[in-house]
Amino acid sequence: MDKDEISKSYDRLLQGNKGWAKQKLKENPDYFKNLTKGQNPQYLWIGCSDSRVPANEITNTQSGEIFVHRNIANVVVHTDMNLLSVLYYAVEVLRVKHVIVCGHYGCGGVLSALENKDQGFVNNWLRNIKEVYNKHSEELDSITNQVEKANRLVELNVVEQVHNLAKTMIVQKAWKRSELQVHGWVYGFEDGLIKDLNVSYCDIENVEPIFRYDL
Ligand code: CO
Secondary structure (H helix, E strand, O other), X not given: OOHHHHHHHXXXXXXXXXXXXXXXXXXXXXXXXXXXXXXXXXXXXXXXXXXXXXXHHHXXXXXXXXXXXXXXXXXXXXXXXXXXXXXXXXXXXXXXXXXXXXXEOOOHHHHHHOOOOOOHHHHHHHHHHHHHHHHOHHHHHOOOOHHHHHHHHHHHHHHHHHHHHHOOHHHHHXXXXXXXXXXXXXXXXXXXXXXXXXXXXXXHHHOOHHHOOOO
8 A cells, every 4th residue: 555545545534424424414414413412322342343343333223322342352351441441331320231242253363362373462462362262171172173163262252251241340230230231242244143142141140159249
């Protein structure tokens, strides 16, 4: 890409925005006026940064419906101030009803974690997924097909991140108020469909006793 092309690829976004805003106003003259009133989303989405997994688009929802946090391979790390702030705000202030961890097959982060290559700074982040592998190594080592192995790690990673959510005081407090469900999904590019991993929780029963807080 030369300098001109790079500038063009940048301008494209601003032009796209103008077209989009015009279209929205055509559909509903109050569209932006309504957005200025505030947000009342029912869902917090914890997804992968991958450009192919836009939360609103794949769930056919609109601006204002989903509060979103994304990072490489949709990981819930209990020392991640960014994620915890988003989670706290979504649950305590916005009072979302669902937190959804959504992974996706063919996740570059998960595939990289399966390798032993030095990925530079990202090594530190991928370490979280390697820990998931290690925890489920018996099952994963028994899968000889590499694609199937990666797909299963994608699923197990989501399940583990749902558990990590359940271990937070933020989620446990909301459960005490009977106000929140957490879910694990995996999205597939092949058919565009979301697979529900059926790891939805709405109480502390599935949390190991050592991780339960007296609330
Ligand atoms: Co990914």
